[in-house]
Amino acid sequence: MAASEASSAATATATATTLRHAFGGVLSFFILLLIGVLAFSIRLFSVIKYESVIHEFDPYFNYRVTQFLTKNGIYDFWNWFDDRTWYPLGRVIGGTVYPGLTLTAGTLWWILNSLNIPLSVETVCVFTAPIFSAFASWATYLLTKEVKGAGAGLMAAALLAMVPSYISRSVAGSYDNEAVAIFALIFTFFLYIKTLNTGSLFYATLNAISYFYMVCSWGGYTFIINLIPMHALLCIVTGRYSSRLYIAYAPLVVLGTLLAALVPVVGFNAVMTSEHFASFLVFIIIHVVALVYYIKGILSPKMFKVAVTLVLSAGLVVCFAVVAILIALVASSPTMGWSGRSLSLLDPTYASKYIPIIASVSEHQPPTWPSYFMDINVLAFLVPAGIIACFLPLSDASSFVVLYIVTSVYFSGVMVRLMLVLAPAACILSGIALSEAFDTLTRSIKFQLPGISGGNSEANAGDASSASASAQNDVIKADKTEEPAKERPSRKSKKKEKEPVEKPPRNPRNEKKLLVLPFEASIVGIFLLVLLGAFYVVHCVWAAAEAYSAPSIVLTSHSHDGLHVFDDFREAYAWLSHNTEVDDKVASWWDYGYQTTAMANRTVIVDNNTWNNMHIATVGTAMSSPEKAAWEIFNSLDVKYVLVVFGGLVGYPSDDINKFLWMVRIGGGVFPHIKEPDYLRDGQYRIDSEATPTMLNCLMYKLSYYRFVDTDGKAFDRVRRTEIGKKHFKLTHFEEVFTTHHWMVRLYKLKPPKNRLRGKTKKSKSKTSSASNSKRSGKRTKNPWQ
Numbered sequence: 001m002a003a004s005e006a007s008s009a010a011t012a013t014a015t016a017t018t019l020r021h022a023f024g025g026v027l028s029f030f031i032l033l034l035i036g037v038l039a040f041s042i043r044l045f046s047v048i049k050y051e052s053v054i055h056e057f058d059p060y061f062n063y064r065v066t067q068f069l070t071k072n073g074i075y076d077f078w079n080w081f082d083d084r085t086w087y088p089l090g091r092v093i094g095g096t097v098y099p100g101l102t103l104t105a106g107t108l109w110w111i112l113n114s115l116n117i118p119l120s121v122e123t124v125c126v127f128t129a130p131i132f133s134a135f136a137s138w139a140t141y142l143l144t145k146e147v148k149g150a151g152a153g154l155m156a157a158a159l160l161a162m163v164p165s166y167i168s169r170s171v172a173g174s175y176d177n178e179a180v181a182i183f184a185l186i187f188t189f190f191l192y193i194k195t196l197n198t199g200s201l202f203y204a205t206l207n208a209i210s211y212f213y214m215v216c217s218w219g220g221y222t223f224i225i226n227l228i229p230m231h232a233l234l235c236i237v238t239g240r241y242s243s244r245l246y247i248a249y250a251p252l253v254v255l256g257t258l259l260a261a262l263v264p265v266v267g268f269n270a271v272m273t274s275e276h277f278a279s280f281l282v283f284i285i286i287h288v289v290a291l292v293y294y295i296k297g298i299l300s301p302k303m304f305k306v307a308v309t310l311v312l313s314a315g316l317v318v319c320f321a322v323v324a325i326l327i328a329l330v331a332s333s334p335t336m337g338w339s340g341r342s343l344s345l346l347d348p349t350y351a352s353k354y355i356p357i358i359a360s361v362s363e364h365q366p367p368t369w370p371s372y373f374m375d376i377n378v379l380a381f382l383v384p385a386g387i388i389a390c391f392l393p394l395s396d397a398s399s400f401v402v403l404y405i406v407t408s409v410y411f412s413g414v415m416v417r418l419m420l421v422l423a424p425a426a427c428i429l430s431g432i433a434l435s436e437a438f439d440t441l442t443r444s445i446k447f448q449l450p451g452i453s454g455g456n457s458e459a460n461a462g463d464a465s466s467a468s469a470s471a472q473n474d475v476i477k478a479d480k481t482e483e484p485a486k487e488r489p490s491r492k493s494k495k496k497e498k499e500p501v502e503k504p505p506r507n508p509r510n511e512k513k514l515l516v517l518p519f520e521a522s523i524v525g526i527f528l529l530v531l532l533g534a535f536y537v538v539h540c541v542w543a544a545a546e547a548y549s550a551p552s553i554v555l556t557s558h559s560h561d562g563l564h565v566f567d568d569f570r571e572a573y574a575w576l577s578h579n580t581e582v583d584d585k586v587a588s589w590w591d592y593g594y595q596t597t598a599m600a601n602r603t604v605i606v607d608n609n610t611w612n613n614m615h616i617a618t619v620g621t622a623m624s625s626p627e628k629a630a631w632e633i634f635n636s637l638d639v640k641y642v643l644v645v646f647g648g649l650v651g652y653p654s655d656d657i658n659k660f661l662w663m664v665r666i667g668g669g670v671f672p673h674i675k676e677p678d679y680l681r682d683g684q685y686r687i688d689s690e691a692t693p694t695m696l697n698c699l700m701y702k703l704s705y706y707r708f709v710d711t712d713g714k715a716f717d718r719v720r721r722t723e724i725g726k727k728h729f730k731l732t733h734f735e736e737v738f739t740t741h742h743w744m745v746r747l748y749k750l751k752p753p754k755n756r757l758r759g760k761t762k763k764s765k766s767k768t769s770s771a772s773n774s775k776r777s778g779k780r781t782k783n784p785w786q
Contacts, residue, residue, distance in 0.1 A: 036134035039161035043130040046549040055551040059175035060598040095264040100217030129170040129179035136183040143190035156431025164543035165375035165423035181218030199244035208255035229282035360662035363417040379426040386429025444522040572745035576600035588643035620667030630699035631733035648717035649743040689725040
């Protein structure tokens with residue numbers, strides 16, 4: 001009877017556990033669905049508050065390319081030569097862009113139209129980023145689940161859905177490469193960890209394909225191909241090598257590199273640049289280690305020592321040969337095989353010293369401390385707790401997450417744009433920390449409730465035993481999930497395992513009591529964590545609604561008399577589109593090249609691709625030169641109109657006057673006669689009466705402040721907060737053709753060259769002078785062939 005009762009009780013317990021897990025799986029599915037809806041909807045403030053419009057600068061080029069793809073097809077896209085950019089050089093679009101974003105949006109548009117959902121290309125481009133933010137949240141759940149379980153995964157997914165750093169690059173209308181690249185980044189890491197935990201070649205192949213999609217989407221793929229080799233090397237050095245590590249790493253390097261070379265913008269750079277050499281070096285090391293382990297399994301200890309000596313000697317020779325070849329390849333490049341952006345990451349002062357075009361971009365500047373609190377908020381305080389939780393216990397998956405956060409913190413400190421790479425790591429570790437904290441606090445409350453702590457009745461005892469049994473099952477399952485992460489033990493550990501060691505009996509209920517906190521402290525802890533989460537949610541909603549929802553092409557400001565909308569950019573582009581010839585060339589600073597080409601459909605001299613420093617330096621030199629010299633430069637480039645952005649009237653700080661010193665630096669880097677000290681007064685950049693004559697007479701100053709004194713009679717600049725130095729002047733080689741309503745965009749037309757009118761006396765003098773000059777030259781030089 002007792003045996004039958006025990007078996008029935010065990011069957012009932014197993015059934016209850018199965019139902020509980022099934023209910024938990026269904027609940028997790030609906031929570032993930034809600035997280036996806038949250039990630040999508042929180043990024044729609046820009047559409048609700050403004051309109052469905054493309055944001056910023058680079059997205060306009062991506063939108064224009066997507067339009068071309070959907071209209072002309074994939075083959076014309078690969079062979080497209082764009083003659084409306086970088087005049088007179090042009091640009092080969094198919095070989096100079098990362099096509100992942102364009103192909104993704106084009107595929108979505110094609111699928112929707114195939115289903116008779118007639119959405120425009122612009123609408124699909126606007127909502128691509130919010131859609132993939134939901135995918136990124138689900139990928140974060142999968143990655144964190146592989147590291148610390150489903151609870152931590154749900155928490156990390158919810159945090160990533162709202163984190164402001166990711167929202168800033170994925171709001172509706174932010175049609176940039178990062179919109180799909182962050183999803184590809186997280187999903188590639190998930191498949192790597194999944195392969196590392198299971199040793200499955202299927203997941204290894206999917207990992208290589210996911211890496212290929214990342215290469216197609218963003219140049220930040222180099223972060224993946226360096227972080228994963230670092231983790232593989234860390235596992236080898238710490239004695240955690242296994243066949244699963246080999247399966248996770250080797251196919252990624254081989255298949256991933258072959259697939260990456262298929263992307264035209266990457267090509268042979270996948271094997272020829274220094275950013276990829278670390279993966280090849282670790283690839284050699286892991287094969288040497290695998291060979292050593294293989295030989296160790298088939299030879300006796302004595303023969304193994306001899307074989308290791310031979311293998312190590314041969315391996316060292318091969319390694320030295322490979323290193324010598326790599327050093328030779330690297331030394332042949334003036335930048336040691338690194339790109340300018342990679343060197344600026346390794347040496348934060350490199351760009352400011354040698355490549356001002358990179359340093360001039362605001363998102364390439366180092367972040368300030370407040371920007372961390374703005375972009376990741378309370379996650380900055382939860383990350384250390386998450387790191388500690390990853391060490392309890394430490395597995396291959398948790399060590400990868402720790403390495404991920406360490407490297408991303410460094411890179412985010414060098415370049416504010418890479419806060420985007422830090423955000424997923426911060427969300428994962430914060431999710432782990434919150435999950436562990438909630439687990440400890442709720443367990444403490446659970447074990448101190450009267451129904452469980454009271455052991456007088458049999459029912460209460462049964463409940464307590466079932467609770468402890470379920471807790472023990474959870475521990476066993478966690479151990480089973482972590483077993484794949486354990487590596488092959490060393491010989492010393494094997495000897496210790498062979499020795500009989502008496503272990504004291506373990507009581508899971510006593511172990512749980514060690515983690516039980518006081519009841520009141522647990523209640524207060526949960527309340528504080530909920531309060532912390534509420535503060536995070538409020539901050540994220542505010543950031544999505546106010547800080548990151550405004551498109552740069554439409555600006556707003558609040559004052560005592562209400563909301564003001566500044567739509568000057570589209571006003572200027574519309575004027576260019578309707579009042580100029582199709583073949584007219586427009587010169588401006590490179591920031592506005594993409595927008596001018598996409599919205600005005602006019603040919604530009606330079607744009608945001610910044611691939612030709614000489615061309616950009618030529619425009620910078622023209623803006624820094626006096627009016628006549630600038631006219632000659634622009635006229636030699638067939639420029640007909642010059643576009644200048646000016647914010648002195650309305651207080652718009654991102655105007656060309658504030659960017660002017662970068663024009664001087666970039667132009668002076670190519671043309672030595674442009675010197676930055678000539679535009680500074682005692683080392684200070686000024687536009688008032690103390691400004692230098694070079695500054696007051698340059699083209700940028702004149703085009704920005706022409707007729708500015710007519711606005712208020714004082715010519716007071718609201719951005720620089722001073723009256724300008726030179727108020728009354730006329731233009732001799734340029735004429736104003738259009739200025740927007742708020743004076744934010746000003747358009748000028750080059751005047752045609754004047755005809756040379758000469759009198760009779762001048763003609764006679766010129767004839768006599770030319771005749772005398774020809775006689776003198778005839779006397780001086782003789783034709784050697786006569």
